Amino acid sequence: MSMGTFRNKKPYTAQGFPAPISSPQARVLLWDGEQTAAYLAGTPVPDLPPAGGEQDLLDRHEAAAELGVKTRSWDAYKTDPLLASHMVVVCGVEHWPRGTVRAFQDTRPGKSSATGRPKGKGNAVPRNQLHAKVAALLDAKPAVTVSEVCDALGVAPATAQRALANLRRERIAQLAGQASLSYAEAAERLGFPPTVRRAALKSLQNAPR
Known part of the structure; x- marks a missing residue:
């Protein structure tokens, strides 16, 4: 399917199609490969693994929510060497491991409670x-x-x-x-x-x- 056809037909809106795994505010939608393949093959769609693990990849909205800050604050934080060295790009979208985000929580600016x-x-x-x-x-x-x-x-x-x-x-x-x-x-x-x-x-x- 061409990208133009994909945009016009929007097959991901069909009943039963797996939900995106990207955050609701994300501009670029991402789907789980195993879930999508199962749906297209007509086989039962597997459940996603439990969330909350240290290796879960978070986009900028999810990372900001993990820290309890606004997304624009995260955009300033992400240049910190601790975060920049662990950034993973998935289909053009920046992500960071949850464990790295939590480690940064200990040192991020303005958090006297974490000093x-x-x-x-x-x-x-x-x-x-x-x-x-x-x-x-x-x-x-x-x-x-x-x-x-x-x-x-x-x-x-x-x-x-x-x-x-x-x-x-x-x-x-x-x-x-x-x-x-x-x-x-x-x-x-x-x-x-x-x-x-x-x-x-x-x-x-x-x-x-």
Whole structure:
């Protein structure tokens, strides 16, 4: 079917055609491939997997709703390196993993409730002790989050994020060298979550050797 015919006939409005999986406000509508294929084949249309997972891809409207902000605020936030490095383009539409959006919630501008310490107050952990203390948290839980580090150590989100990112990069590089693994294999063996693993791998791959 040509695109012109598709636009004119609008087959997606037929009774029983699967509903779009894009947000209601989206300009570009997207459908699930398995559901659409089943409908066209005349077989039962499968249910979508449960929503709410860390790897669910959110468009700009869904990401803004996840943070409880307006879409125009999200458009300003999305250039942050944490978000930009995890952006996935699906059929021309920008998406971000839910886990990445939630991680950004800890550090986004204007959220004093997510800072982990009152405004104007210094970090509770001296700088010369931070590396060791964050390393201990990472040893206990490879998937430890920025907010958990903030809660445990009383440091600012930006401080926690930098410390975690540096430690994860160090450990990936160290294990890769010791065990003759690729960076990706080392990150997986260390148990780092995919949402933070990609940023570490990108940084390592771009670093001079």
